[in-house]
Amino acid sequence: MKKRELGKSGLEVSALGLGCMGMSEFYGSLDEEESIRTIHRAIELGGTFLDTADMYGVGRNEELVGRAIKGQRNNVILATKFGNVRAADGTPLGINGRPEYVKQACDASLRRLGVDHIDLYYQHRVDPNTPIEETVGAMADLVQAGKVRYLGLSEASPRTIDKAHAVHPIAALQTEYSLWSREVEDEILPFCREKGIGFVAYSPLGRGFLTGQIKSFDDLEENDYRRFAPRFQGDNFRKNLDLVDRIHEIAKEKSCSSSQLALAWLLSQGDDIVPIPGTKRRSYLEENIGALDITLDEDDLRRIEEAAPQGAAAGFRYPEASMKTIDR
Template identity: 70%
Template sequence: MGMSEFYGAGDEGESIATIHRALELGVTLLDTADMYGHGGNERLVGKAIADRRAEVVLATKFGIVRDPQDPGGRSINGRPDYLLRACDASLRRLGVDHIDLYYQHRVDPDVPIEETVGAMASLVDEGKVRFLGLSEAAPETISAAHAVHPLTAVQTEYSLWTRDVEDEILPTLRERGIGLVAYSPLGRGFLTGRFKTPEDFPEDDFRRHNPRFQGDNFYANLRLVERVNELAREQ
């Protein structure tokens, strides 16, 4: 959820109104993470659903640790002691007594996935979490994690211009009955056709620094978007 960071300055009132409108239109899943806005997005979501908790499937994530001294500094932590503390902190920021879907945001290469998921499973036993998930995990990692405790969902990027998940990830999920939660299904807004030049992005928008949205890459991708629009008009 990019309301607290990444896409330029946000407005809390407008963000909360947007979430409320989404609920009115039938959206049921709200997906955040403890690292978005250094916890600010969880607090925002908590305010938005304070009197509407029953309407929401609430998902958040742990595992990407921000450096408070360096805006771009990040590390990965999947240690059991860390994630147990992270879950409690997320519950406080969200103002809820349980999280519906708790993801490991990125797999920690220094901690066996069995240890991480084992600790996550203890949160289910305690009633703090209902279901478990992973984000951006390889097929073998998904299989190993699922053997420790059933995974409900795996989150990964999936859109018309990011389809590599169809090769191995989707078959792995189908075999095990695990759901896919796609992030950036509109290519971080690019597939909407709204952006015509790199200068359309605000100065503090992270897309200005993403290779997909820079120089020749931007215009090559724009041609793909134009072709998608042509196909849509033909239908």
């Protein structure tokens, strides 16, 4: 497994991480034992950058990851997040970046994960009611206390990142980036590079759409949250299938899967970019890691650009209420 440094932070991670969210919620049926085997396989293959959050499964995902890495703590780079608050039954309660909450959330995550420190601690969403300087100040206290090694933000604007970075170095920004979500190329990615901040790309396979495995709305299970995502509905779904078909044609010529092509494209956008595709199955994990062996030449990149230019996807990334929580 190749390694990449997150910006100029000094934090080195596997070039491809593993998003663990779907192991506990959101994407249909669950199989915790297979999920744990998937994490173990990722570690065996060198994919040691694991991503979770306290809101995934209302804490259950952190507990699952904690069980999976027991006895292997020194072999992984562990990232988790705070700030998206939910009730015990999963009801959203808003965003909280208040200093006292930051410290409570960290302690709770450490307990669930069964570890004494978090390698990379993100604010999951920016709290519009708490100055970012106060939130990051509390996060910096966690670094001083030895509970956290590096700090990150998720879905933050350049203005917010700049304010945060002035309080304490921000090692990474985690934001959606893929062949159907390329908005970060305009301002956010250049800004991160200017500041020496690494970029962690979540949903690099478009919540599974870019894999080519989802052919119709009915392929989604009844409890799959993508049924409420604008890009998976109606005319948007049909238009986005056309985009996936174009990607699939190029992938066939490269003798790889659509997933591998999408990840190889993202990896080619810069050594400071680390995709974290999520999966709960070993077979898909191994397929994703195969993207590291794919080389794209200038002609490949040109054809992919023509097939999936910025703005090609139909529909917003999230439902309206969720879009309002993104700092822009």
